[in-house]
Amino acid sequence: MSRYILGVPLFAWLLIFIVFYCRENDWRKAILPAAMVWAVLLTLMNELLSLFKMITFAGLIGCWGLSLIILLGISFKRKFKIFPKINFSLPNLNISSVILLCGIALVISITGIIALQAPPNNWDAMTYHMARVMHWIQNQSVAHYPTHILRQLYQPPWAEYAIMHFQILSGGDYFANCVQWFSMIGSLVGVSLIAKELGANRYGQLSAAVIAGTIPMGILQASSTQNDYVLSFWLVAHVYYLLRLRCEFRWGNVVGAGVSLGLAILTKGTAYIYAFPLLIWLGFLGWKKLRWKLWQPALGLIMIILALNLGQYARNYEVFKKPIGGKVGSRYSNEVFTAKSVASNIMRNLALHVHTSSQRISESVTKALGWTHNKMGVKLDDSKRTWPKTGFAIYSDHIYHEDLAGNLIHLVLIFIALGLFLRMYVKLPQENCELLKYAGAITGMFCLFCMYLKWQPWHSRLHLPLFVLWSPFIAIILSKTLNKKMVIIIAIFLLAAAQPWIFYNQTRSLIGKQTIFGKTRAEQYFSSHELKREPYFKAVQYLEAQGCLNIGFISGEDSWEYPFWPLLSSGDKQNVRIEHINVDNVSKVKKSQTTFDKFEPGAIIALLKTDEQQITCQGKTYAREWAVAPVSIYIKQ
Numbered sequence: 001m002s003r004y005i006l007g008v009p010l011f012a013w014l015l016i017f018i019v020f021y022c023r024e025n026d027w028r029k030a031i032l033p034a035a036m037v038w039a040v041l042l043t044l045m046n047e048l049l050s051l052f053k054m055i056t057f058a059g060l061i062g063c064w065g066l067s068l069i070i071l072l073g074i075s076f077k078r079k080f081k082i083f084p085k086i087n088f089s090l091p092n093l094n095i096s097s098v099i100l101l102c103g104i105a106l107v108i109s110i111t112g113i114i115a116l117q118a119p120p121n122n123w124d125a126m127t128y129h130m131a132r133v134m135h136w137i138q139n140q141s142v143a144h145y146p147t148h149i150l151r152q153l154y155q156p157p158w159a160e161y162a163i164m165h166f167q168i169l170s171g172g173d174y175f176a177n178c179v180q181w182f183s184m185i186g187s188l189v190g191v192s193l194i195a196k197e198l199g200a201n202r203y204g205q206l207s208a209a210v211i212a213g214t215i216p217m218g219i220l221q222a223s224s225t226q227n228d229y230v231l232s233f234w235l236v237a238h239v240y241y242l243l244r245l246r247c248e249f250r251w252g253n254v255v256g257a258g259v260s261l262g263l264a265i266l267t268k269g270t271a272y273i274y275a276f277p278l279l280i281w282l283g284f285l286g287w288k289k290l291r292w293k294l295w296q297p298a299l300g301l302i303m304i305i306l307a308l309n310l311g312q313y314a315r316n317y318e319v320f321k322k323p324i325g326g327k328v329g330s331r332y333s334n335e336v337f338t339a340k341s342v343a344s345n346i347m348r349n350l351a352l353h354v355h356t357s358s359q360r361i362s363e364s365v366t367k368a369l370g371w372t373h374n375k376m377g378v379k380l381d382d383s384k385r386t387w388p389k390t391g392f393a394i395y396s397d398h399i400y401h402e403d404l405a406g407n408l409i410h411l412v413l414i415f416i417a418l419g420l421f422l423r424m425y426v427k428l429p430q431e432n433c434e435l436l437k438y439a440g441a442i443t444g445m446f447c448l449f450c451m452y453l454k455w456q457p458w459h460s461r462l463h464l465p466l467f468v469l470w471s472p473f474i475a476i477i478l479s480k481t482l483n484k485k486m487v488i489i490i491a492i493f494l495l496a497a498a499q500p501w502i503f504y505n506q507t508r509s510l511i512g513k514q515t516i517f518g519k520t521r522a523e524q525y526f527s528s529h530e531l532k533r534e535p536y537f538k539a540v541q542y543l544e545a546q547g548c549l550n551i552g553f554i555s556g557e558d559s560w561e562y563p564f565w566p567l568l569s570s571g572d573k574q575n576v577r578i579e580h581i582n583v584d585n586v587s588k589v590k591k592s593q594t595t596f597d598k599f600e601p602g603a604i605i606a607l608l609k610t611d612e613q614q615i616t617c618q619g620k621t622y623a624r625e626w627a628v629a630p631v632s633i634y635i636k637q
Contacts, residue, residue, distance in 0.1 A: 005057075005169045008064045013038045015071040031189050032237045036259045039158070040308070041067055043266070046161050047311045050141040057168055059140075096488045100206050103495035107213050108185060110502050110510065115177035115223035118508040118516045119566070121527045122402060125225040126560040128152040130176065133164045134565045138577060139595065144315045146583040146591045148555045153587060154316050154325040156309075158266040159227035173566065177223050183233040184222040187468050188213050190236035195472035197243040198434060203484060208475035210491045214498040215410055215467045217460060220402035220505055227268050232465040234264035235274060239441075239469060242282055246434070249289040254297040257282065258304030266309050269325065270462055273452055277444035281437065319587055334454055335384035344378050345385060345450035351394055352460040355406030359396040366394050387456040395457075401506040401528075403458045407467050409497060413490075414470050417477040424481065435473065442469050522570070525563045532560060535628040540567045542626045542633055543603055552581035552601030552617055559607040559630075578605075581617050604634040 016037050020030035045063045049055045093101070120130050132152040136142050142161070144153045159179055166175040188209045195208035212218065221229050237260035244253045261278075264271040282301075286294040306313075313323035334341065347369060354365050369392070373380045381391045398404045421439065425432045446466055453459070478487050503510045507527040510516065516524060526533035543551065551568070555561060561578075568576045579599045583591065591597060604615055604622050607630050615622045615634050622634035 005061065006166060006175060008061065008068065008169065009038075009042070009165060012041070012064055012067050012071060015068065015075065019071070019075060028189050028193055031186060032193070032240060032260075033256060035186055035233070036237065036256065036263065039162075039263050040259060042161055042165060043158065043263075043308060043311075046142050046164075050143060050311075053140040055136060055140045055142065055164070055168070060165060060168055097202070097206060100210055100488070100491050100495075103492070104188065104209055104213050107219065107495070107498065107502060108188075111184065111219060111222040112178075112181055114505065114508050114510060114516065115181040116174065118177065118223060118527075119173055119521050119524050120176050120225040120562070121507050121525050122224050122226060123528060123560075125176075126525070126528075126562045127558055128155065129160055129225045129227070130163070130173065130562040131565070132157070133160050133167055133176075134562065134578075136160075136164055137168060142311075142315075144319050144587060144590055145580070146587050146596055147580045148553070148583055148585070149557055149559065149561065149580075150585060150587060151557070154320060156266050156268055156271075157312060158263060159225075159230045159268075162230075163225060176225050180224055180226060180229045181222050183229040184213075184218060186233045187218075187229065187236050190233065190240055191468060191471045193240050194236065194243060194469075195475050197240065197247075198438060198472060198476055200472065200476045200479060203487060204475045204479040207479060207487055207491050208472040210494060211410070211413070211474050212468050212471035214494040215464065215471075216405045216407050216498065216501040217402065217464050218468065219498060219501040220400065220405055221461065221464065223505065223508055224402055226402065226461065228461055228464040231264055231268040231271055231274075232468040234260050234267060235271070235278075235465050236468060238264060238275075238278060242278060242285065245282070245285050245289075249286065249297070251297070251300070254300055255304065258301040259308070261301070262305040262308035265305060266312065270449070270453075270465075272324075273449050274445045274465060276448055277441045280444075281441050319589060331388060332454060333452055336382075337451060340376050340378050341382075341385055342447070342451045344373060344376065344380075344382075345453075345455055346447065347372065348380075348392060348455045349446075349450050349459055349463070350411065352457075353406035353408050353411045353463075354394060355396075355399055355404065355460070356408065357396055357399055362394040362396040366392070385454055387454050390457055392455065393457065398506060400501055400504050403461055405501065406460050407463070409494065410467050410470070410474075413474050413478075414467075417470075417474040420481045421473075421477050424477070435476065439473055442466060442473070445469075522567060525566070529560075532563075532630075535631045536560075536563050536567065538628055539605065539626070539631045539633055540564065543568065543605075546603060546635065548601075548603040548635075549576050550599065550601045550603075551576055551578045552599075552604040552622075553578050554580070554582055554604060554615070555607040564605065582615070602636055606632045606634060 013034060017030050017034035020033050021027055024030050045060065046055065049059045049063065120126075128149055128151040131149065135145055135147070135152065139145060142157065147153060162179045163176045166178065167173055191208045191212045192205040195205045200208065218229060218232075238257055241253050241256035241260060245257060261271070261275055264275065283294070286297060290297070316325065317323050334345070351365055351369060354361065356362070370380050386392065395404055399406070418439065421432070421435060425436060446463075449462070478490060504512065508516055508524075514527070519527075522537075523533065526536070551564075553561065553564075564578060577599075579596060579601070581599070581601060581604065600618050600620065604617065606615065609630065613624050621637045623637050624632050625635045626633040
């Protein structure tokens with residue numbers, strides 16, 4: 001029954017959407033502000049309830065219920081005649097438009113089924129995305145806590161905020177993947193609006209949605225608890241409002257640009273990198289319109305962004321003595337910033353999308369890059385520009401994995417569109433000036449990304465917002481330079497080419513031997529690392545036999561914590577309490593709080609590779625009684 005309670009916040013979003021629909025008289029334009037208002041409400045609830053340790057089922061129901069009452073009051077006070085204004089009729093569509101819409105609907109529907117059927121199971125979800133959610137629920141607050149996995153603290157939290165509400169109100173992680181799925185839908189709507197703002201006709205707008213909806217990495221992530229699609233959605237909303245400011249520099253659009261960017265920053269750290277070129281664009285727009293009066297909207301924008309992120313900044317400063325992240329900068333950022341190093345990172349990041357099942361192609365591209373780097377006089381695997389303990393490689397496997405999949409077809413389309421655009425711009429520079437600015441901003445986002453961040457084998461998933469934002473540009477250029485029939489053929493080809501990523505997701509496969517319908521939910525937690533399943537299952541069985549409810553947790557900074565939470569609390573079992581103990585990093589300052597200081601575990605789970613036979617905690621001795629690598633269990637003596 002608790003799963004139906006999830007309808008309360010969703011109904012709140014629907015009311016907000018209806019209010020904006022009555023104002024805009026356009027369902028697409030209503031979706032973006034409705035999502036932002038809903039997201040701000042959710043953020044404010046978390047910050048307010050955390051002050052009183054009231055992030056509970058009752059606390060959330062109370063807040064969302066009050067929001068519903070207020071929203072209904074606003075509707076009646078303004079005397080919105082909702083239903084007469086809502087136009088349920090569809091525009092006249094020809095057969096090609098219907099085919100494309102059905103194709104998009106198919107992608108959305110199937111990824112939605114996967115999102116609901118499969119539990120969270122990617123590596124980051126197991127280490128920090130979902131684990132931090134469980135600690136917040138347990139602590140009834142989003143305040144920082146002692147942990148061996150610091151990413152649970154300093155990483156921006158908005159996507160997990162939404163997951164937490166779904167988790168509490170539904171009684172489990174059944175809807176955790178839906179945050180990304182909803183973000184995909186919002187992004188497809190947003191790119192069609194961006195295409196419209198840039199001058200696309202109906203086919204161009206529809207094609208933009210098809211191009212964005214068939215990005216392989218996007219399809220794979222849409223049914224996961226990663227946060228790259230959530231970031232994509234907020235950045236799409238931000239770009240839309242930037243384009244609106246180009247036409248009309250009014251406060252409504254400034255607020256839209258500020259809220260969307262603030263939410264993007266509250267979602268993922270790469271938002272700072274991607275936002276910089278967009279802010280420069282915004283600055284030029286503002287200066288052109290307002291001159292010295294630009295300080296007013298600029299100050300408003302800054303205040304909105306700070307207001308949304310102030311809580312997380314304060315929590316980070318309390319533990320790390322700086323508002324953004326822990327002491328990890330040298331791991332992520334490049335140590336050299338020369339023209340050659342930037343060119344190298346650009347080539348290596350682009351090469352991630354030449355990810356096919358052909359080993360010959362992978363080896364050929366690697367050799368070509370090696371030859372190019374030798375001519376440039378730089379190392380292909382320079383440790384100053386490469387993630388620690390990794391070497392450059394283009395894989396010929398894992399092409400359907402959400403951490404490594406490439407977007408080769410879409411990358412080719414980007415280069416084709418850029419080539420066609422340059423020819424257009426030479427002939428008609430004035431008419432294509434806005435497209436030049438748009439392409440320049442996205443190119444700047446990518447170049448800044450390559451300049452600042454060390455190359456990682458997993459960067460292709462961080463590129464998702466860029467591919468989503470390129471979609472309107474590709475659609476417009478193709479619709480302007482090719483005949484309508486050819487554009488439709490390309491769109492249908494993209495829908496057909498996307499099928500393997502839809503059906504054969506490596507960790508959440510819809511068909512085949514590893515189908516999500518052939519495994520229990522508990523088994524699916526380990527789909528991305530099958531070798532962990534047996535040790536975790538056996539450890540849980542042992543702990544249940546001991547009757548331990550208070551469990552200490554010791555791990556490395558990248559260990560899988562989350563599976564223990566649902567496995568130990570499944571069915572009619574009593575909820576366990578899991579706390580990180582013997583923490584010796586900067587988060588140990590939080591141990592002095594009463595909640596953690598008086599915690600005395602009955603058993604300890606250790607995921608460190610150690611032969612220690614005893615562990616001491618709170619002056620008590622715990623002996624190792626059970627072990628199956630990588631899990632060891634210590635029982636209080």
